[in-house]
Amino acid sequence: MAKSDELVKFITQQxxxxxxxxxxxxxxxxxxxxxxxxxxxxxxxxxxPLATRMLIERTKIKK
Known part of the structure; x- marks a missing residue:
């Protein structure tokens, strides 16, 4: 019962x-x-996504 009272108190404060x-x-x-x-x-x-973007840019630079 005490935990439900604490929950109600917390929600009310928020x-x-x-x-x-x-x-x-x-x-x-x-x-x-x-x-x-x-x-x-x-x-x-x-x-x-960042790793694939870096890989693609690296392969473009080598070409």
């Missing part, structure tokens, strides 16, 4: 902090997070 922050601040924070997020290629495939 909702209140969300409501209390101005809309402009929330939009700015969302934009900052979007800028910092890595590209979808890296998130889905890791370093594989």
């Amino acid at each position: 909702v209140i902090t969300y409501i209390e922050t101005p809309k402009d601040v929330r939009k700015q924070a969302k934009a900052n997070m979007k800028e910092q997020r890595e590209s979808w290629q890296t998130r889905w495939f890791g370093m594989l």
